[in-house]
Amino acid sequence: MHIPLPQPAVGTAKILDGRVALVTGSTSGIGLGIARAFAFAGASVVINGFGKPEEINDTIEGLQKETGATAVYSAADMTKPDEIAVMVNLALETFGRLDILVNNAGIFHVGPIDQVSAEKWDAVVAINLSSAFHTIRVALPAMRRQGGGRIINIASALALVGSPLTSAYTAAKHGIIGLTKVVALETAEQNITCNAICPGNVWTPLAEAHLAEQVKTGGLPREQVIRNVLLAEQPNKRFAMVEEIGAFATFLASDAAASITGAALPIDGGWTAH
Numbered sequence: 001m002h003i004p005l006p007q008p009a010v011g012t013a014k015i016l017d018g019r020v021a022l023v024t025g026s027t028s029g030i031g032l033g034i035a036r037a038f039a040f041a042g043a044s045v046v047i048n049g050f051g052k053p054e055e056i057n058d059t060i061e062g063l064q065k066e067t068g069a070t071a072v073y074s075a076a077d078m079t080k081p082d083e084i085a086v087m088v089n090l091a092l093e094t095f096g097r098l099d100i101l102v103n104n105a106g107i108f109h110v111g112p113i114d115q116v117s118a119e120k121w122d123a124v125v126a127i128n129l130s131s132a133f134h135t136i137r138v139a140l141p142a143m144r145r146q147g148g149g150r151i152i153n154i155a156s157a158l159a160l161v162g163s164p165l166t167s168a169y170t171a172a173k174h175g176i177i178g179l180t181k182v183v184a185l186e187t188a189e190q191n192i193t194c195n196a197i198c199p200g201n202v203w204t205p206l207a208e209a210h211l212a213e214q215v216k217t218g219g220l221p222r223e224q225v226i227r228n229v230l231l232a233e234q235p236n237k238r239f240a241m242v243e244e245i246g247a248f249a250t251f252l253a254s255d256a257a258a259s260i261t262g263a264a265l266p267i268d269g270g271w272t273a274h
Helices: 029-040 053-067 081-095 118-146 165-188 203-218 222-230 242-253
Strands: 020-023 044-048 073-074 100-104 149-154 192-199 264-267
Touching: 020 029, 020 081, 029 044, 029 053, 029 100, 029 149, 029 242, 044 053, 044 081, 053 073, 073 081, 081 118, 100 118, 118 149, 118 165, 118 192, 149 165, 149 242, 165 192, 192 242, 203 222, 242 264
Parallel strands: 020 044, 020 100, 044 073, 100 149, 149 192, 192 264
Antiparallel strands: none
């Protein structure tokens, strides 16, 4: 597996110094990678997601020790608008502002469309799409009052193309692109940008577990499963690393990206170039 990209040393140029970021679904995987990148760049961060309390505490303490940033945790359930509002208010009450919002929380379900239950559809859409609407709705007034902000929605390559057996997820991620464009247009003159990152396959604990399951059940060599099954649609035949997503999100959150808004930006190894 590819070696993660090195992290910048604490004390180097901090392009997000003094800013406050809220990253949903950030106790592991892509969300945690983005939160770490923001913290290294000087931002204070609000972490959100599920997990065992002791593991979350370890994550927060490790993040603060590693980066020197301040981090707090919200246990908000992203299917519940009232809890989402409390989470956004936590950021504002703790730090006095909210500069960066990353909507990363998501779940995935695989199955033929006629076998997807109404409950599963509703859950996938609630977490992957509706939660982004609820966070943006609550965060925008604060961003407007303080004179600007950055909203980054984590979509997917499946926000740009279709894939069998992923009806709820693909529909929700396509919806994220539409939401991104509308928010960008409504905030275009307010120093607020809204963009969507569309990752392909990313190396996360979930991807690692899925790989192990595929190797076990399929009886194929690990590298063959990676190349011909998991990365079948990804021309570069490698997983992206969470550090790559974090670095790109940091750029989009910075002053250098002030003119980028309303965009759906793939990090997919050429998947959507087909």
